[in-house]
Amino acid sequence: MKTLTGPTHIQLTINGEPRDVFIEPHYTLLDLLRHPLVGLTGAKPGCENGDCGACTVLLNQKPVKSCMMFAVDAEGKTVLTVEGLVDTPVQRAFLKHFAFQCGYCTSGFLLVAHALLHEIPHPDRHQITEWLRSNICRCTSYEEILAAVHEASES
Amino acid sequence: MTSIGANIPRKEAPNKVTGRARYTRDLYRPGTLYALIVPAHIAHARLLAVDTREARALAGVKAVLTGADAPFLTGDVIEDHPPLARDKVRYWGEPVALVVARDMATAQQAAALVHCTYDPLPVVNSIEDALRADAPLVHEAVGSYTIATPPASPRPHSNIADEANVTKGDSDGALKASDVIVQVHVSLPQIDHAAMEPRVATAEILADGRVLIETSSQAPFEVQKLVAQYFQLDPGQVTVSVPLVGGAFGGKASVQLEVLAYLASHAVGGRVVTLANPREVDMESSPVGLGLEADVTLGATQEGRLTAAILRFYLDVGAYADSAPRIARAIAAQCTGPYRIDHVHADVYAVYTNHTYTTAFRGFGHMPMTFAIERAMDELAQRLSIDPLDLRQRNALRPGDRTPTKARLTPSNLGSLSETIERLKPLIGWNGGEPYPVAPHRIRAQGVAAFWKTSSSPPNATSGAIVTMNADGSVNLSIGAVEFGSGAKTTAAQILAEALRIPVSRVFIHEAVNTDTDPEHWKTVASLSTYMVGRAVLDAAQDVVRQLKSLAAVVLRCAPEDLDYGNETVFVRDDPSIKLTYADLALGYQYPEGDSIGGQIIGRGRFMIRHLNLLDQETGHGRPGPAWTVGVQAVEIEYDDLTHQYRLLKAATVLDAGHVINPAIAHGQVRGGMAMGLGIASREAVRYGPQGEFLTNQFRSYKVLRLGEQPDAYLVEFVTNPQVDAPFGARPLGEHGVLAIGAALANALSRATNMSINQLPITPELIWQQRRNAP
Numbered sequence: 001m002k003t004l005t006g007p008t009h010i011q012l013t014i015n016g017e018p019r020d021v022f023i024e025p026h027y028t029l030l031d032l033l034r035h036p037l038v039g040l041t042g043a044k045p046g047c048e049n050g051d052c053g054a055c056t057v058l059l060n061q062k063p064v065k066s067c068m069m070f071a072v073d074a075e076g077k078t079v080l081t082v083e084g085l086v087d088t089p090v091q092r093a094f095l096k097h098f099a100f101q102c103g104y105c106t107s108g109f110l111l112v113a114h115a116l117l118h119e120i121p122h123p124d125r126h127q128i129t130e131w132l133r134s135n136i137c138r139c140t141s142y143e144e145i146l147a148a149v150h151e152a153s154e155s
Numbered sequence: 156m157t158s159i160g161a162n163i164p165r166k167e168a169p170n171k172v173t174g175r176a177r178y179t180r181d182l183y184r185p186g187t188l189y190a191l192i193v194p195a196h197i198a199h200a201r202l203l204a205v206d207t208r209e210a211r212a213l214a215g216v217k218a219v220l221t222g223a224d225a226p227f228l229t230g231d232v233i234e235d236h237p238p239l240a241r242d243k244v245r246y247w248g249e250p251v252a253l254v255v256a257r258d259m260a261t262a263q264q265a266a267a268l269v270h271c272t273y274d275p276l277p278v279v280n281s282i283e284d285a286l287r288a289d290a291p292l293v294h295e296a297v298g299s300y301t302i303a304t305p306p307a308s309p310r311p312h313s314n315i316a317d318e319a320n321v322t323k324g325d326s327d328g329a330l331k332a333s334d335v336i337v338q339v340h341v342s343l344p345q346i347d348h349a350a351m352e353p354r355v356a357t358a359e360i361l362a363d364g365r366v367l368i369e370t371s372s373q374a375p376f377e378v379q380k381l382v383a384q385y386f387q388l389d390p391g392q393v394t395v396s397v398p399l400v401g402g403a404f405g406g407k408a409s410v411q412l413e414v415l416a417y418l419a420s421h422a423v424g425g426r427v428v429t430l431a432n433p434r435e436v437d438m439e440s441s442p443v444g445l446g447l448e449a450d451v452t453l454g455a456t457q458e459g460r461l462t463a464a465i466l467r468f469y470l471d472v473g474a475y476a477d478s479a480p481r482i483a484r485a486i487a488a489q490c491t492g493p494y495r496i497d498h499v500h501a502d503v504y505a506v507y508t509n510h511t512y513t514t515a516f517r518g519f520g521h522m523p524m525t526f527a528i529e530r531a532m533d534e535l536a537q538r539l540s541i542d543p544l545d546l547r548q549r550n551a552l553r554p555g556d557r558t559p560t561k562a563r564l565t566p567s568n569l570g571s572l573s574e575t576i577e578r579l580k581p582l583i584g585w586n587g588g589e590p591y592p593v594a595p596h597r598i599r600a601q602g603v604a605a606f607w608k609t610s611s612s613p614p615n616a617t618s619g620a621i622v623t624m625n626a627d628g629s630v631n632l633s634i635g636a637v638e639f640g641s642g643a644k645t646t647a648a649q650i651l652a653e654a655l656r657i658p659v660s661r662v663f664i665h666e667a668v669n670t671d672t673d674p675e676h677w678k679t680v681a682s683l684s685t686y687m688v689g690r691a692v693l694d695a696a697q698d699v700v701r702q703l704k705s706l707a708a709v710v711l712r713c714a715p716e717d718l719d720y721g722n723e724t725v726f727v728r729d730d731p732s733i734k735l736t737y738a739d740l741a742l743g744y745q746y747p748e749g750d751s752i753g754g755q756i757i758g759r760g761r762f763m764i765r766h767l768n769l770l771d772q773e774t775g776h777g778r779p780g781p782a783w784t785v786g787v788q789a790v791e792i793e794y795d796d797l798t799h800q801y802r803l804l805k806a807a808t809v810l811d812a813g814h815v816i817n818p819a820i821a822h823g824q825v826r827g828g829m830a831m832g833l834g835i836a837s838r839e840a841v842r843y844g845p846q847g848e849f850l851t852n853q854f855r856s857y858k859v860l861r862l863g864e865q866p867d868a869y870l871v872e873f874v875t876n877p878q879v880d881a882p883f884g885a886r887p888l889g890e891h892g893v894l895a896i897g898a899a900l901a902n903a904l905s906r907a908t909n910m911s912i913n914q915l916p917i918t919p920e921l922i923w924q925q926r927r928n929a930p
Binding site for chain 1: 174399
C-alpha cells in the first residue's frame with residue numbers, strides 16, 4: 001500500500017499511450033481520466049458510488065468502476081477507456097441494434113461487453129447477464145443491449 | 156417517401172459509442188469553480204441559524220451562500236419556493252447553503268463545515284398527515300403566494316397547494332342507478348426519475364452583463380425566462396445552452412440548479428461556477444415524481460357499460476408546488492382513462508407534505524392516474540365476470556364521444572383504442588385473464604390495462620425552425636428541442652429531408668440547443684417534439700422551396716409555378732432537363748458573366764399549438780391537448796405462492812402511433828418506457844423514515860431494473876391511424892410505454908394471488924404482508 005500525503009506523479013498507460021500524470025492523493029481514477037489535462041470524458045460520473053457503472057473502464061483488461069478506485073492504484077497499469085475502442089464489434093453492434101438512447105451509460109456498457117468478449121468469446125445469455133448486471137441503463141429496455149452483445153459475440 | 160418510416164440511426168450515434176458525445180459536465184471552461192449544495196438533514200424545522208464561518212475559513216473556499224443571499228421566491232406556477240431555505244426547512248434534502256470552492260474536494264470539505272441550528276417542527280409525512288384538521292402547515296403563507304402562471308387555487312391555512320375538478324353530467328344520480336358499483340383505493344409512493352446523468356448547471360456572468368448558462372435541462376427557454384425574471388435581467392442577456400442530456404424523463408424540465416449556479420457565480424464576481432449534483436443530492440434535493448392516494452368509484456350496467464365515475468386524487472407533491480397544478484389539471488382532464496363515461500366527477504388535490512418536492516415525470520401524472528382507473532376496471536371485470544379486455548373494448552372511447560372536459564373526439568385526434576385491443580389479443584396470446592397453474596405453487600396470469608394521454612401543454616406553446624443552405628446544397632437545421640435520447644433531432648432531420656426531397660445525410664443538425672441562435676421551442680416535454688418541431692420544420696422547408704423556386708424562376712425565365720424540385724435540383728416540370736441544382740442557388744445564383752442575384756437560401760418556420768384552452772375553473776371544461784395517443788398493454792407473469800416471488804414472462808404494448816417516422820427509435824422508446832414502468836411497479840419507491848428522513852438516495856436503496864430482471868420478451872406493435880395535423884400523421888409516443896404497464900402488472904398479480912393489489916411497488920414482501928393481513 002502506497003501512502004500519499006500530497007501531489008505526486010504516477011506512470012500508467014492510457015489507451016496504449018504511456019503517461020506520466022500529476023495527481024492529488026484523493027483523485028479517483030475517474031477524476032484523473034476526466035481531468036482537463038487528460039481530457040477523457042467518455043467515462044461518466046453517474047453515482048460515484050459504484051452502483052451504476054457509467055464510469056466503467058478496463059484496468060489491465062478487467063472492468064472496474066473508475067469512481068471506486070484511487071488514481072494512485074492504477075500506477076503501472078493499463079487503462080482502456082471508451083475513447084480507446086476503435087470500430088470494435090461491440091461498438092458496431094450497439095449502433096446496429098439502437099442499443100442506447102441518451103448515451104450516458106453507453107461507454108460503461110461497451111467496455112463491460114468488450115471485456116466480456118475478450119474473456120469469454122462466446123458467452124451464453126446467463127454469462128452476458130451476469131457481466132452486464134453491474135451497469136444501469138434507464139432509457140432502453142436492455143433487450144437492445146443484449147441483442148447487440150449477443151451479435152458481437154457471434155462475429 | 157424515403158426518409159419517413161426508415162430506421163435512420165440517431166444523428167449523434169457514432170459519438171455515443173466512442174465517448175465523443177459531450178454532456179454538460181464534460182464541457183470544461185478554464186477557471187471553473189465548483190459549487191455544492193448543502194442539504195438539510197431534517198424534514199421540517201424552523202431554520203434558526205446557518206453558521207458558515209468555519210466553511211468560509213477553509214483555504215480554497217470562495218463563497219458560502221445561504222437563504223439570506225437569495226431573498227426571493229421561485230416556482231413556475233405558484234411562487235412558493237426559496238432557492239435556498241429561509242426561515243424554514245420543508246424537506247429532508249432541501250438546500251440550506253451553497254458552497255463555492257476552487258475544486259470539488261474543497262467544496263465537499265466546506266459543505267461538511269456548514270452548521271445549521273434547527274427548531275424541529277412536527278413532520279407532515281404523508282397525505283393523511285397533511286389532511287388532518289390539526290395538521291401542521293408546510294406553508295403558513297399558502298394563501299398569499301403569487302400565482303405566476305394561473306390557474307392554481309391554493310387553499311389558505313391548509314396543506315392544499317391546489318385543487319382542480321371536472322364535472323360532466325350527474326355522477327351521483329347515475330351512480331345510484333348503476334347495477335354494479337366498485338370502489339378502489341390505490342396508494343403509490345413518490346418515485347425518482349433516476350436519469351443516468353445527474354443534474355448539473357454551469358453559470359458565468361460576463362463583464363458586459365451577459366449571463367452564460369450551460370445546463371442539463373429539458374427547458375432551456377424556460378431557464379432563460381425565469382433566470383431573467385428572478386434576477387431582473389433582459390432575457391436577451393441570458394444565453395442558455397444545453398448539450399446532449401443524459402436522460403431526463405420530466406425531471407429536467409424544472410428550473411432549480413440554474414438559479415443556484417447564477418447565485419454562486421454572482422457571489423464570486425461572475426466567474427464560471429459548475430454546480431453538479433452528486434447522485435445522493437440529485438435524489439433527495441432535486442425534484443422527484445409525485446406520490447398518489449386515490450379513490451375511484453365506478454358504476455356500470457350488468458352488461459359492463461360504464462355509467463358513472465366519481466374520483467378523488469390526492470397528489471403527494473412534496474414541499475413545493477412546482478408544476479403540480481398543471482399535473483393536477485392533466486389528471487382531471489383525462490380522469491376516466493380512455494373510456495366513455497357520461498357522468499363524471501373528479502377532484503384532484505395537490506397536497507403539500509414534508510417530502511422532497513416533485514415535478515413532471517414521464518406521462519405528466521397519467522401513469523399514477525392510469526393505475527387507479529385500471530385497477531378499478533379490473534375489479535369491475537371480476538365483479539361482472541367479464542373478460543377484462545372485452546370490458547375495455549365495450550367502453551373504449553370512439554370518435555364522436557366527448558372527453559371528461561367535453562372536448563370533442565375525432566378519428567384524427569383520438570386514433571383507435573378498439574383496434575389496439577384487437578391487436579393485443581394475438582400478440583400476448585390473450586387467454587381471457589384466468590390464472591392457471593403450471594407446476595406446484597406456480598401460477599401464471601395475464602393482466603391488461605389501457606391508457607390515453609394528451610400533452611396538457613399551455614395553449615400558447617410555440618416552436619420554430621431555421622434552415623440555412625450550404626454552398627453544396629446541403630442544409631443546416633436549427634431547432635430548439637433538446638436531445639435527451641428521444642431522437643428529437645434525428646426525427647426533425649428526417650422530416651426536413653423528406654420535405655426537401657434530399658437524403659437525411661444531407662441534413663446537418665447540431666446536438667446542442669442555444670437560446671441565442673436556435674428558435675424558441677416551448678420545452679422538450681409531453682412527447683410533443685415531433686408534432687411541434689416537425690410542423691415548424693415543414694413550414695421552414697416550404698419557405699426554402701419557395702425561395703429556391705423564385706430564384707430559379709428568374710434564372711430559368713419561367714414562372715415559379717412551372718417549377719418542381721427533387722434530386723437536389725429545381726427543374727421545369729414539363730422539361731426536367733431545364734434545371735438548376737440546389738448548389739447553384741444555395742448562396743445566390745452567379746451568372747456565367749460573374750454578376751449574381753439572390754443570396755443565401757434561409758428558410759424559417761414556426762408553429763403554434765392551436766385551439767387549446769385552460770380548463771374552466773368551475774366545470775373543468777376545455778381542450779387540454781391537440782390529440783390523444785391511445786393504447787393497451789399486457790403483462791404475463793409466473794407467481795410462486797410459497798415465496799410470493801414472481802417472474803416477468805412477457806410484456807406487450809399496442810399503441811396507435813399514426814404513421815411512424817422512425818420505427819427503430821419508436822420501438823426503443825416504447826420498450827424503454829415499458830422497462831421503466833415495470834421497474835417502478837415492481838421495486839421503485841422513494842422511502843421516508845418516521846421523521847421524514849429521505850432513505851433512498853442511492854441506487855442500492857432506490858432500486859431500478861437491472862439487466863436480467865426484464866421480461867423474457869417485450870412485444871410492441873403499432874396501429875397506424877394518422878393524426879391529420881401532425882407531420883406525416885405521426886402521433887406522440889415518447890412517454891406512453893410507461894403509462895399502463897404497471898397497472899397491467901398489478902392486474903396480473905391480483906388475479907394470480909386472488910387479492911386486490913392496489914399499491915406499488917409490488918414486492919414479494921408486499922404480497923406476503925397483504926396475504927398475512929387478509930381476513
